[in-house]
Amino acid sequence: xxxxxxxxxHDLLAAYRERRLSPVEVIEDxxxxxxxxxxxxxxxxxxxxxxxxxxxxxxxxxxxxxxPMGALDGVPTTIKDTALTRGWPTLHGSRLTDPAGPWDxxxxxxxxxREAGAVLMGKTTMPEFxxxxxxxxxxxxxxxxxxxxxxxxxxxxxxxVATLASGIxxxxxxxxxxxxxxxxxxxxxxxGLKPTFGRVPHFPQEGPFAINIxxxxxxxxxxxxxxxxxxxxxxxxxDWYALPYDGxxxxxxxxxxxxxxxxxxxxxxxxxxxxxxxxxxTDAAVERFRELGAEVTEVGPVFGPMxxxxxxxxxxxxGNFLRSVPEHQWSLxxxxxxxxxxxxxxxxxxxALAGMGxxxxxxxxxxxxFGQWDLLLxxxxxxxxxxxxxxxxxxxxxxxxTYPFNVTGxxxxxxxxxxxxxxxxxxxxxxxxxxxxxxxxxxxxxFERSIDLPWPHPALVASLDRMAENAS
Numbered sequence: 186x187x188x189x190x191x192x193x194x195h196d197l198l199a200a201y202r203e204r205r206l207s208p209v210e211v212i213e214d215x216x217x218x219x220x221x222x223x224x225x226x227x228x229x230x231x232x233x234x235x236x237x238x239x240x241x242x243x244x245x246x247x248x249x250x251x252x253p254m255g256a257l258d259g260v261p262t263t264i265k266d267t268a269l270t271r272g273w274p275t276l277h278g279s280r281l282t283d284p285a286g287p288w289d290x291x292x293x294x295x296x297x298x299r300e301a302g303a304v305l306m307g308k309t310t311m312p313e314f315x316x317x318x319x320x321x322x323x324x325x326x327x328x329x330x331x332x333x334x335x336x337x338x339x340x341x342x343x344x345x346v347a348t349l350a351s352g353i354x355x356x357x358x359x360x361x362x363x364x365x366x367x368x369x370x371x372x373x374x375x376x377g378l379k380p381t382f383g384r385v386p387h388f389p390q391e392g393p394f395a396i397n398i399x400x401x402x403x404x405x406x407x408x409x410x411x412x413x414x415x416x417x418x419x420x421x422x423x424d425w426y427a428l429p430y431d432g433x434x435x436x437x438x439x440x441x442x443x444x445x446x447x448x449x450x451x452x453x454x455x456x457x458x459x460x461x462x463x464x465x466x467t468d469a470a471v472e473r474f475r476e477l478g479a480e481v482t483e484v485g486p487v488f489g490p491m492x493x494x495x496x497x498x499x500x501x502x503x504g505n506f507l508r509s510v511p512e513h514q515w516s517l518x519x520x521x522x523x524x525x526x527x528x529x530x531x532x533x534x535x536x537a538l539a540g541m542g543x544x545x546x547x548x549x550x551x552x553x554x555f556g557q558w559d560l561l562l563x564x565x566x567x568x569x570x571x572x573x574x575x576x577x578x579x580x581x582x583x584x585x586x587t588y589p590f591n592v593t594g595x596x597x598x599x600x601x602x603x604x605x606x607x608x609x610x611x612x613x614x615x616x617x618x619x620x621x622x623x624x625x626x627x628x629x630x631x632f633e634r635s636i637d638l639p640w641p642h643p644a645l646v647a648s649l650d651r652m653a654e655n656a657s
Contacts, residue, residue, distance in 0.1 A: 189214045190352030191641050194260045194409040197355060201248045201259050208248070208259030212241040212304060215261045218353045219306075222649060224656045227328045228347035230266040231273045232307040237261070240304045247302075256416060258302030261354040265345050266308040267315055268292040268358060268400070269389075278311040278322040278341075280517040281510065293386035293421035294358050294400050301416045306354060309344030313519040315365055316503070318583045319571065320344060322519055327573050330373055332609055332645055334652050336570035339369030345403050346373035351649055352641065356413050360387070360400040363580075364587030367599040370403060371565035371612030374601050374645070376629065377403045378410050379587075381619050382594030383428040385414075386421035394502050396426070397591040405640055407600065407630040411435035414622065428620075435623055443631045444478030449558040455488050457585035459567040462605040467564045470602040470613045473635055474562070474628075481562070487554060491589055492581045494547065497532050498540025499580075504529025548593040555595075555618035560628055565599040565612035586614055596622050600629045601638060608644055 189211050192200070200206035216234050223229060244259035253259070269275050269292040276282040291299065298305065310320050310328045320328040320343025330338040331350040338347045342359030346369040349357055359366045361379040370377025378401045385400040402413035412435075420430040450471045452464055475481050507515075507526035515523055555561070563586045581588075590597045596619070599612035613632070617625045 190218050192355065193406045194257065194355040194404070194412055195406070197260055198258075201253070204248070208241040208244040208304060209238070211259070212237050212261055212306075215306060215353050218351060221653045222331070222351045222353070225329060225334055225652045226331065226347045226351060227326055228309055228344040228353070230276060230278070230308045230310045230325060230344065233273065234306065236272075237304050237306045244302060244304060253302060255301035256412060257298065257356070260303050260356055262298055262303040262305055262356040263307060263309045263345055263348050263354050263358070264295055264298070264305060265342050265357070265359050266311050267360055268294050270295045270305070270308060273308055275308070276324065277314050278324055279313045279519075280324050281514060293388055293424060294417055296421070297416045297419050298358065303356065309342070309348060309357065311341045311344060313522045314506070315341035315360070315362060316522060316525065317341065318364070318368055318580070319573070319575070320369070321573070329573060330570050331652070332374060332648055333570070334648070335572060336609065337372070337573050337575075339372035339570060341365040342369045342377075342403060346370055346375050346377070349373070349375045349403060349405055350645065355404065355409060357403040358400065358417070359403045360398050361591065362394045362398040363591050364584040366401050366403060367565050367587045367597060367612070367614060368584060370599040372570035372610065374610030374642070375403060375405055376407055376410055376598065376600055376633075377401065378414065378598040378622065378625065379590070379596060380414065380418070380622050381428065381596045383424070383426050384596070384622065385417045386424035386427040388421065388423035390425065399591070399594070407626055407633050408436065408439060411439055411626050433623065435626055438623065439627055439630050441627055442477060443474060443628050446479045446559045446628070447557075448474060448479050448481040448560050448562055449484045449487075450481050450562045451484050451487050452564070453486055454563050454586050455589065456486055456490050457567050458582070459564055460569070462607065463564050463567060463569065463611050466603040466605060466611040467562070467613055470632065471562060473632060477631055477635060487561070488547070488550065488589070491585065491592075494543050495540055495592060496581070497536040498544065500525070500529035501532040501537035501540070502529065504532055544592055551589075551593045551595060552618055559617070560621075560624060561616040563614045563616065565614040569605050569607055569609035569611060590616055595619055596625055598625050598629050600632055602632070602636070603638060604642070604644065
């Protein structure tokens with residue numbers, strides 16, 4: 186097994202162009218890593234290496250002719266189990282879904298990645314319907330964090346980040362309805378971007394939280410996320426909520442830096458309690474931005490607790506989902522899902538409508554906030570990755586920094602900012618006003634280039650080696 190698994194998409198594409206590497210070699214390296222690590226990680230819901238090998242051979246032939254089919258030709262990629270993928274079941278991590286299909290349609294994200302030439306390897310694991318901050322379910326069991334297999338990689342895009350952090354593929358698609366891209370990116374030491382709602386077309390529009398969800402890139406480098414977003418943001422008429430396609434190139438100006446930008450920094454945002462080891466690293470990240478020429482002002486809490494404003498709206502969506510499930514099938518649900526949804530059945534229509542109205546007001550409040558600042562910096566998560574056995578948690582304590590920006594639809598990213606005292610990754614969240622993905626990527630790239638955070642980190646490699654030894 187060679188080290189091609191740690192190469193970025195940009196590095197792979199350059200190597201293909203110069204004929205120093207072949208997509209076939211790269212997918213075989215990915216297959217070797219899967220054989221070595223997947224028995225412990227449990228990151229794939231569906232794995233189809235025969236399909237990937239066929240696509241890699243086709244890509245190799247195109248590169249030999251100097252005629253790649255798209256911007257991602259030959260790059261090994263995974264798709265979260267929530268996105269329709271022609272030929273593979275999309276189970277949403279649930280026993281409710283019939284794996285027989287038919288599975289004859291691609292979601293917009295899957296279609297764009299295929300068109301760009303990405304080599305799809307399989308579907309990655311997630312908790313049932315993406316409702317939990319850990320990636321486990323009765324359907325497939327526990328997915329583990331490559332930095333420490335006794336910890337969760339986070340959720341709901343947990344399988345996606347586990348592949349990236351173990352050198353399996355360069356790109357992963359995830360989506361985020363309350364933190365499901367940023368949370369696992371933070372806990373697994375990779376980069377994740379939740380774009381503005383509607384930037385990445387989504388279909389079908391189903392489930393109780395469709396208007397909270399934004400699909401986005403998970404990668405090991407910021408430049409790869411920009412490259413991937415260029416493809417994901419292309420138009421698809423099936424999404425009624427999609428933003429007009431503006432043809433933006435997110436790689437343009439990526440290295441322009443942050444000199445002269447005005448950042449707000451909130452250590453607790455809406456009253457969150459944060460571990461000291463997390464704050465130490467996010468405080469240091471803020472100082473780094475000052476060294477890079479940005480003006481950063483600590484602003485304290487930006488708003489009051491979210492629970493009071495939006496819990497009833499959230500629960501109403503969960504209850505509405507349960508109404509769509511025949512009662513004789515409720516036993517198929519994860520008990521945590523059933524408990525959550527049953528609480529939602531008690532929410533009244535006036536309570537839900539009041540939450541919708543407050544959502545609009547909150548969005549206006551946050552847009553007004555960004556009238557003063559270019560970007561907002563916060564911790565991504567208040568803690569490092571939790572133990573895999575910690576199945577009970579308070580949602581509002583776990584995602585206090587991420588969920589607000591699903592309510593507003595504003596873009597936000599998590600960029601790794603170091604390892605905490607417990608040896609686990611910490612992420613800095615960078616939030617912007619609507620439509621500011623390019624600005625967030627530019628700031629993330631400036632920070633990424635300024636810190637000495639090697640990839641792969643020796644501590645990660647040591648953990649993976651131990652994991653493989655224990656599995657054998």
